[in-house]
Amino acid sequence: MYAALADTDLGRVIGDDDGTGDRRVDGVDDAELLALYRSLVLLRTYDERSVVYHSQGRIGTYAIFWNHEAIQAGAVHALRDDDWIFPSYRESAIGLLRGMPPTTILQWWRGHPSGWWNPADWNLGSIAVPIATQVPHAAGLAWGKKLRGEDSCALVFFGDGATSEGAFHEGINLAAVMNAPLVLMCNNNQWAISTPIAAQTRARALADKAVGYGIPGVRVDGLDVLAVHEATRDAVDRARAGGGPTLIEALHYRAAPHGTADDPRAYVDSARVAEERGRECVGRYERYLRRAGLLDDALVAEIKDAALQAMREGITAAEAEAPADPELLFANAYVGPPGNMRNG
Amino acid sequence: MYAALADTDLGRVIGDDDGTGDRRVDGVDDAELLALYRSLVLLRTYDERSVVYHSQGRIGTYAIFWNHEAIQAGAVHALRDDDWIFPSYRESAIGLLRGMPPTTILQWWRGHPSGWWNPADWNLGSIAVPIATQVPHAAGLAWGKKLRGEDSCALVFFGDGATSEGAFHEGINLAAVMNAPLVLMCNNNQWAISTPIAAQTRARALADKAVGYGIPGVRVDGLDVLAVHEATRDAVDRARAGGGPTLIEALHYRAAPHGTADDPRAYVDSARVAEERGRECVGRYERYLRRAGLLDDALVAEIKDAALQAMREGITAAEAEAPADPELLFANAYVGPPGNMRNG
Amino acid sequence: MAELTLLEAVNDALHTELERDADVMVLGEDVGRAGGVFRATAGLLERFGAGRCVDTPLAEAGLLGGAVGLCMAGWRPVVEMQYDAFSYPCLDQLITHVGRYHWRTGGRMEFPLTIRMPYGGGVRAPELHGDSPEAYYVHTPGIKVAIPSTPADAKGLLAAAIRDPDPVVIFEPKLVYRTARGEVPEGDYVVPLGKARIAREGTDVTLIAYGAMVNVCELTAEALDVSCEVIDIRSLRPLDEETILDSVAKTGRVVIVHEAPRTAGFGAELAALIAERAIFDLQGPVLRVTGYDVPYPYWTIEDAYMPSVERVSAAVRSLLG
């Protein structure tokens, strides 16, 4: 039914910088194209400012997602607001695309309790730190919604390294067997900290793993926001129509450190990183929009300024917040706490 | 590279009962054909006698492997003695094929400590009770042998249900990435206790799971001992030549209860079971050998008698053994036991 | 009131709770078509349909992780782990998520899931069918743990667990699944978590146990010419400290009994509680009679592993001797 991908199977919508290969995605109008751009810029700005804030000691260790924005924005824009998102730490700021204030996410990275939210308020799971453990959650949520007769679906993000974990396997299989409306979005940045994809799997394409679960697997260019968007939209349509899960592999190459605590010089090929940085996804989409006549310098500046302003307000608000009350150690551990919980 | 299997991909060597389709496996001579038959009969006899012994209260709960003998014998005969075998409870008696006395295995099922052996004595891992947990052991052993420059390989048995476990996934992936000389033999009897294969996976063929690990996957008729043998031999050859692991799916249908404690009437289709029992693997191979002129009534009776005799001696020896010494609770828990180990 | 086995009481609780609350669902390996390997879930599939009694793939981490997602979708999942030792693959989800997710949402989202499993030894089963893993669970913050020893408590505690807004793990002593028989109230019946049961009153020594070991303590009490108070703690977290401390204040002597290995087992916690809060009540050492710090053995010698009337009696005698 489903066969392994050929090397040439790599979905693309945005063409070369001279416009060769540019396409439009059916049903995505100009307003949506611009909305996608705003999201990309918001994420990029969040990320770049966070690295600065970290170096200034204003936030803690931070997982950098520079050049992963096309995957994140492209996928989330294909969802309805009642669809659920399950992020890993790599998608920590994904809530921004649902209107979550930057402060919340900054506080998460500042280790402040106001950085945690009610998933039901945003249809957004908590940031998952243990690799791949969120995949079964997403499968359960999607399946559970279907059992209740609701037609919302779920999207789960995870990395290439995550595909080696048992939790990934058990989660995707559960979703497949239950025919759960789930989109599995693999951010294949070809590194798990210092471990290259070749030491992670012998599969040629991670999307090929779909075959073993009897579901469709597609691979797209992870730096092409529209390709990600189109693939996700197709997967969401299939899920909502009762067709079950889809595995999407968004292929790119990590062009920044794993996080602020990581020094990749020990293990990466710097020339390759430099090359990848030159192909970064926001500029690429910006040029596409300019070619399409949808964007000019003024609008670019306005969107960037708005994002910067949001971040300034976000960090100011975070820093203005009172220190966390140590009482919060106990407040939320249980709904009905055991009597001896405070013994220590 | 590797694509999902077509429905027609099901390796066979033994033809229909009128001989149509009969083949010989290259390199398997008459003596080996008869040796395979002896192994089948030994296993069948072990299994049938065990069910009787259980009903007589002479052994404990027992996992029946009736009609799984072709998979077990076909695979093991493709190994050298220095190759390792990792059985699940379903292959509890696999040691017989390496010359292990029936008593040892009977004692295991009698809960007697003399039922446990040194894996290095037989190149045979212990019987794995927790599903799929032996897959990483086999991967580690095979990889470890390769690292030491030895050219032995490993064979691991597991069921269809086992393919849902994280341990299966992590083990097969480890083997693939390390290019370990491992043959993964999936006994697809289409049931995990009461759970049918369709509730276990959405993959059309379990062999298709190989695609996601970048290794070859093949499917054979699990009631055709020669087909299993041939596929295993090819996989072993590849492994020894440095080609890494192979996933083999041996397809059949469980025609006996899961174990002596199980009453499958609640969930199986009895008509299908009756049909499957009619196609059982020992008789099928016996007829093949008769068609080839290698077997007659006298030899059949002799082989069966020898097997029955071995079982009689086995159970007698088991029952003659002294009750286990409770000191064995402690004797082997540690090489260097902590001082407080006997406190209780 | 009906006279039921402990196993039937579990089945009764499940029927009652699924009937009572349309959000309750049961999932696990072989819980549907087969009605569970012990038949604890028998009849649920027929009565409540395949959407509320679900045979899952063979994957305990996926099962428990899936249940976390089901909670988010508004369900109250009751997850069966087929056996004690087969629950271990779920510990990662338990520790990293089940016990933490409520707290991680600032207390705004609830995870009212229940895990239930048969546990304990003495049933002449193959390896890894006799473990007592309660310490792994009760050491995990965010989790509650209860262990019934009677049919009525098996029903009442399971109902309490299912209705509880926090994740609760129920260990069902498989040794007494079919041997413990007793009156079980019909219909709605809840035994609140956090209340111990005085199984037998006495004045000379306090025997503290749970699960199948309660019966061992009761038999010891009968066998000895000593007035033993037997406490069935029923709920390991929340723990009824008062009942324990009151009894120790009365008797001054304690023997704690469990099947699990001794080191850092739950008996250590009970002993530590007493050593902290009742030290001046004690007339002797706090003794534990437990499984040993060795792998649970092959079954021909399991009786030598399991705490017995003899071993508990010896401990009691050493306190009074």
Place this chain on the structure above:
Amino acid sequence: MAELTLLEAVNDALHTELERDADVMVLGEDVGRAGGVFRATAGLLERFGAGRCVDTPLAEAGLLGGAVGLCMAGWRPVVEMQYDAFSYPCLDQLITHVGRYHWRTGGRMEFPLTIRMPYGGGVRAPELHGDSPEAYYVHTPGIKVAIPSTPADAKGLLAAAIRDPDPVVIFEPKLVYRTARGEVPEGDYVVPLGKARIAREGTDVTLIAYGAMVNVCELTAEALDVSCEVIDIRSLRPLDEETILDSVAKTGRVVIVHEAPRTAGFGAELAALIAERAIFDLQGPVLRVTGYDVPYPYWTIEDAYMPSVERVSAAVRSLLG
């Protein structure tokens, strides 16, 4: 003798042991190319090659299960779990196989594997980078557990673990990875498992701790006008009961300190040991100062979770007051 950090001492031990015994190999996530996220394995890949220092796929159960197979092939694997809380997926292999396989072979096959991991809180890290999981490990039969608090012990205990014929788990207190500095013998150096260390002698009260809490106890001892004996137990299994009991016999007062949640933590085992074997030596309750029974918190409030000099002092004062 060289003056090393605890982290450097770990690295030294690994170099020394890989040099000493060609069967020793190191495996884990990011241990090779990157030399470990803390750089505990730095230099091994370069010195011993890709066959003896191996970056594995991201799969902790596969990693530990693979190590079981490596033992069967004659290796002595040293497995790194990247962080405390990321070791949980390996618990199934630990409990069902690592702790049982030797016994299951009738004592005929050895599984001399070592698991090492950074553990504990106080390092201002995101969620799930601050757990203290030692109780899960030490409750598991067949496993030995040691926890160094000084650079010399970090080297010596790790060497002992690697040479030990049984599976040993070493928890390395990441809070003091780079702050604890001390003299570490060069070359061959072993600190035997099962011997506690008296970090400070005293007569009024015994403070028992391990890992980063030893330093908290030492600081408490310095801060208080009370003669505190500080015992660094170093090895949780085997446990040096004599050193503990001797000290309690001398002081009659005990405070046990650990970071892990209180309920059924290893402190409970220590308290239970004392309640059983030293009850008549005690002049007061056996106190525990521990982490709370709540999820390890976000880091801005982690100091309120961690046992501190203030909390330990308060416990000591309450015993002497």
